[in-house]
Amino acid sequence: MGGKVTCTLGEVKQRADFIVYWGGNPAECHPRHFTKYTIMQKSKFLPRGRKDRTMVLVDIRETKSAKAADIFLQVKPGKDFELITILRAMIKDQHVTDEQIAVTGLSREVLDDLVGRMKGAKFGCMFFGMGLSMTRGKHMNSAALLTLAAEMNAFTKFVAMPMRGHGNVTGADVIMRWQTGFPFGITFNRGYPRYNPGEFSTVDVLVRGDCDAAFIIGADPGATMPQPAIEHLKRIPTIVLDPHVTHTSRLSRVHITTAPQGIAAPGTAYRMDEIPLPLKPPLKSPYPTDEQVVRRINEAIAAKPFWMPEGSQPQMLTAQV
Amino acid sequence: MLRITGGKVYDPANGIDGEVRDLAIDDHGRFVESVDGGRTIDATGMIVFPGGVDVHTHVAGGAINFARAMTPEDHRRTQAFIRTKSRRSGLGGMAPTTFATGYLYAGMGWTTVNEAAVPVLSARHTHEELADIPIVDKTSLTLMANNEIMLDQLEQGEYERAKQVVAWYLWAAKSYGVKAVNPGGVAAWKWGKDAKQLASPIEGYKKLTPGGIVTQLARICDDLGLPHPIHLHCNNLGAPGNIATTLDTLKHLEGSRAHIAHSQYHAYGGDGWDTMCSETAQLADYFNTHPNITTDAGAVLFGDTVTITADGPWQHLLYKLTGRKWGNLDVENETGCGIVPYTYRPSNLVNAVQWASGLELLLLIQNPWQVFLSTDHPNGGCFWRYPEIIKLLMSADFRKECTRKLPDKIKGKITLPEVDREYTLYEIAVSMSAGPAKALGLSHKGSLGIGCDADVVIYNQDDDPARMFGHPRYVIKGGEVVIEEGDILETPQGREFLVKPARDPDIDAFMRPRFEECYTMSFENYPVEMERIEHAEIRECISHAP
Ligand SMILES: [Zn+2]
Numbered sequence: 001m002g003g004k005v006t007c008t009l010g011e012v013k014q015r016a017d018f019i020v021y022w023g024g025n026p027a028e029c030h031p032r033h034f035t036k037y038t039i040m041q042k043s044k045f046l047p048r049g050r051k052d053r054t055m056v057l058v059d060i061r062e063t064k065s066a067k068a069a070d071i072f073l074q075v076k077p078g079k080d081f082e083l084i085t086i087l088r089a090m091i092k093d094q095h096v097t098d099e100q101i102a103v104t105g106l107s108r109e110v111l112d113d114l115v116g117r118m119k120g121a122k123f124g125c126m127f128f129g130m131g132l133s134m135t136r137g138k139h140m141n142s143a144a145l146l147t148l149a150a151e152m153n154a155f156t157k158f159v160a161m162p163m164r165g166h167g168n169v170t171g172a173d174v175i176m177r178w179q180t181g182f183p184f185g186i187t188f189n190r191g192y193p194r195y196n197p198g199e200f201s202t203v204d205v206l207v208r209g210d211c212d213a214a215f216i217i218g219a220d221p222g223a224t225m226p227q228p229a230i231e232h233l234k235r236i237p238t239i240v241l242d243p244h245v246t247h248t249s250r251l252s253r254v255h256i257t258t259a260p261q262g263i264a265a266p267g268t269a270y271r272m273d274e275i276p277l278p279l280k281p282p283l284k285s286p287y288p289t290d291e292q293v294v295r296r297i298n299e300a301i302a303a304k305p306f307w308m309p310e311g312s313q314p315q316m317l318t319a320q321v
Numbered sequence: 322m323l324r325i326t327g328g329k330v331y332d333p334a335n336g337i338d339g340e341v342r343d344l345a346i347d348d349h350g351r352f353v354e355s356v357d358g359g360r361t362i363d364a365t366g367m368i369v370f371p372g373g374v375d376v377h378t379h380v381a382g383g384a385i386n387f388a389r390a391m392t393p394e395d396h397r398r399t400q401a402f403i404r405t406k407s408r409r410s411g412l413g414g415m416a417p418t419t420f421a422t423g424y425l426y427a428g429m430g431w432t433t434v435n436e437a438a439v440p441v442l443s444a445r446h447t448h449e450e451l452a453d454i455p456i457v458d459k460t461s462l463t464l465m466a467n468n469e470i471m472l473d474q475l476e477q478g479e480y481e482r483a484k485q486v487v488a489w490y491l492w493a494a495k496s497y498g499v500k501a502v503n504p505g506g507v508a509a510w511k512w513g514k515d516a517k518q519l520a521s522p523i524e525g526y527k528k529l530t531p532g533g534i535v536t537q538l539a540r541i542c543d544d545l546g547l548p549h550p551i552h553l554h555c556n557n558l559g560a561p562g563n564i565a566t567t568l569d570t571l572k573h574l575e576g577s578r579a580h581i582a583h584s585q586y587h588a589y590g591g592d593g594w595d596t597m598c599s600e601t602a603q604l605a606d607y608f609n610t611h612p613n614i615t616t617d618a619g620a621v622l623f624g625d626t627v628t629i630t631a632d633g634p635w636q637h638l639l640y641k642l643t644g645r646k647w648g649n650l651d652v653e654n655e656t657g658c659g660i661v662p663y664t665y666r667p668s669n670l671v672n673a674v675q676w677a678s679g680l681e682l683l684l685l686i687q688n689p690w691q692v693f694l695s696t697d698h699p700n701g702g703c704f705w706r707y708p709e710i711i712k713l714l715m716s717a718d719f720r721k722e723c724t725r726k727l728p729d730k731i732k733g734k735i736t737l738p739e740v741d742r743e744y745t746l747y748e749i750a751v752s753m754s755a756g757p758a759k760a761l762g763l764s765h766k767g768s769l770g771i772g773c774d775a776d777v778v779i780y781n782q783d784d785d786p787a788r789m790f791g792h793p794r795y796v797i798k799g800g801e802v803v804i805e806e807g808d809i810l811e812t813p814q815g816r817e818f819l820v821k822p823a824r825d826p827d828i829d830a831f832m833r834p835r836f837e838e839c840y841t842m843s844f845e846n847y848p849v850e851m852e853r854i855e856h857a858e859i860r861e862c863i864s865h866a867p
Contacts, residue, residue: 002646003647003660005649008652150649153637157511157512175449180410193410278850318400
């Protein structure tokens with residue numbers, strides 16, 4: 001168990017006749033998702049567009065997205081994991097008791113119908129949002145849904161995809177992976193990358209007061225992080241690169257105004273399905289780009305004495321302990 | 322400027338077999354007749370080879386980066402590169418990080434690598450990763466055999482159009498050539514199906530068959546004059562009895578140039594996992610009588626690895642067989658991608674057959690200019706284990722010792738125990754450098770001749786080939802000494818080679834509406850901009866049309 005069975009958004013646009021949004025509210029949070037990628041699109045394989053597609057919404061409350069759905073399943077808060085596990089059993093014709101189903105707030109008839117539709121689909125896709133991945137169960141919920149999608153491939157084509165947030169979070173994740181092997185929560189304090197979310201994640205490092213400087217690009221932790229983390233940012237030299245003055249800029253020692261990405265600074269943004277899109281800025285900015293600033297800081301650091309004593313060469317670790 | 326004197330030189334591209342020769346390198350990093358001044362390396366008593374060339378590997382892009390995400394437990398235990406003045410930090414292991422990839426390749430004397438599977442849609446990402454692989458020069462191949470816009474043209478009998486579509490995609494991807502993976506099968510996988518045989522129907526198409534795709538795509542590569550022929554991952558990979566499919570594929574390729582990728586995975590007999598056996602003798606026979614086709618071994622080594630391929634349906638099967646993690650990423654209109662961690666065990670009969678088969682192909686195909694060292698990294702094993710394979714090829718005794726550890730039931734399923742051939746140093750130099758360079762059409766690589774790129778590896782002579790090839794004394798890339806006695810001295814940025822095949826002026830207009838129908842990014846944003854390729858060098862296309 002584990003892994004991820006997914007596709008790029010164009011595959012959904014072209015083929016998905018069965019679309020589930022789970023724990024998300026695309027009508028309000030990703031307003032172009034329906035029209036650009038999913039239910040409203042016509043394609044070679046689904047020429048009638050919306051009529052050829054079934055949309056299911058699973059959520060704890062009836063959001064605006066429910067209006068767009070053919071089927072709305074209101075799951076009891078905190079019972080997503082149970083519901084996914086029941087579906088995993090039902091697709092394999094394993095026995096599930098009425099009491100187990102009752103916990104989810106849904107009925108056997110509704111779930112039988114859902115399983116029938118899932119298996120009857122030619123191409124199913126499940127999008128999941130923070131209502132699944134950030135509530136009780138967290139990453140266990142995501143893992144369960146990804147497993148359900150994987151297991152559905154015994155019957156028909158099925159994929160799953162997280163609805164990633166705004167900004168270029170995916171891009172940072174992708175690049176950290178190719179340079180260090182890990183997506184986030186990385187420390188270099190032994191001279192090579194190590195990973196432990198919960199220990200090396202920014203928030204944990206700040207709350208413990210482990211770092212003696214902070215360098216922040218394109219984020220505003222001063223607005224979102226817990227108070228002890230914010231207090232530590234105030235204590236240490238904090239440097240912020242941002243086109244705007246943010247909460248974090250106000251508590252920082254240095255704020256450097258930079259050109260906004262995609263508007264006045266070129267680059268690459270990675271879409272939620274990890275497809276790289278070039279940013280072609282329509283405007284010019286009097287401010288330097290983040291990249292230019294970081295390069296200049298790097299040059300200045302390179303001019304300083306190396307972090308290890310002259311003449312010492314660390315051994316390569318053939319295995320970590 | 323650099324001189325290398327007194328070494329025993331193995332330079333198969335120029336027929337030099339262990340003669341003591343001096344080499345001279347100018348300030349442009351090329352071999353010349355002689356130089357005045359500069360450093361001299363006294364290589365007396367040492368062995369001098371052209372730098373290694375990997376004809377088939379997966380080191381950059383969405384697929385390997387997906388594999389990195391899926392294997393944090395391996396990163397945690399594997400070798401680590403600590404940052405120093407000359408190198409950046411990184412991790413080795415099953416799916417090494419980019420900087421480490423460059424250090425590991427260069428560290429064993431490989432100086433050119435071919436990234437063998439790139440979807441155009443994420444080619445921008447692949448090039449960004451390639452730019453982060455230091456030292457080595459690079460090429461990349463575009464996944465074409467399941468591209469639906471091209472398949473639609475073939476279905477309609479529009480060969481010329483299909484050729485134009487391929488040319489358009491290659492330039493959009495800033496690619497060096499064409500990779501074909503399970504032709505038609507991956508397109509069928511978009512509907513959860515496969516296409517295993519050359520005459521199989523392809524879900525979504527009426528007339529088109531995998532055989533039709535193979536034959537025409539090979540011809541397209543020749544007609545466009547690509548320096549490297551079609552690079553083909555055949556249908557029915559990994560399945561018992563697939564030798565029939567592979568031989569049928571080869572027949573469909575007659576009259577064209579072709580490179581068959583990782584043929585170890587395509588040379589099995591039997592009709593189930595219990596009866597699976599090696600049929601490498603049959604496949605080797607074909608190569609021995611058809612000197613114009615080449616292959617790489619795709620050899621398997623026992624141990625942990627992660628398998629990654631565009632062959633989505635095969636990975637689904639592997640996931641069902643192993644019950645391990647499964648990653649799958651279907652790429653709109655173009656291709657698929659699957660990831661499954663895997664452990665090859667000597668006690669497992671299927672794995673034992675695979676281990677033997679890879680070596681058998683390397684040994685039974687007589688001409689080393691036709692079969693090259695590869696593990697289909699990381700599929701059969703990691704590239705940094707190549708020295709182990711070299712030892713297996715050079716020592717029949719060592720092979721016998723390893724074969725004894727296989728289960729008794731292996732008897733009759735493999736031919737390896739009957740093969741006494743031992744590679745010479747000259748043959749190793751062909752298989753790891755001169756041969757793959759020639760197959761890739763990189764005439765300035767894999768050769769120590771005047772005017773060629775001065776990529777050289779110098780070994781201390783050693784009775785243990787694994788130790789000798791694992792620890793070169795010097796590695797020289799483009800005339801610069803990058804490795805000396807295991808230390809990384811310099812990490813120059815390598816180049817990327819690509820092609821710009823001739824295209825009809827109206828191909829953009831033809832592509833636009835078809836593109837807009839199935840893609841989700843804008844037509845203008847799709848092609849990778851030339852300025853994004855670091856140290857790009859366009860290689861010439863010369864028509865190979867008969
Ligand atoms: Zn491969």
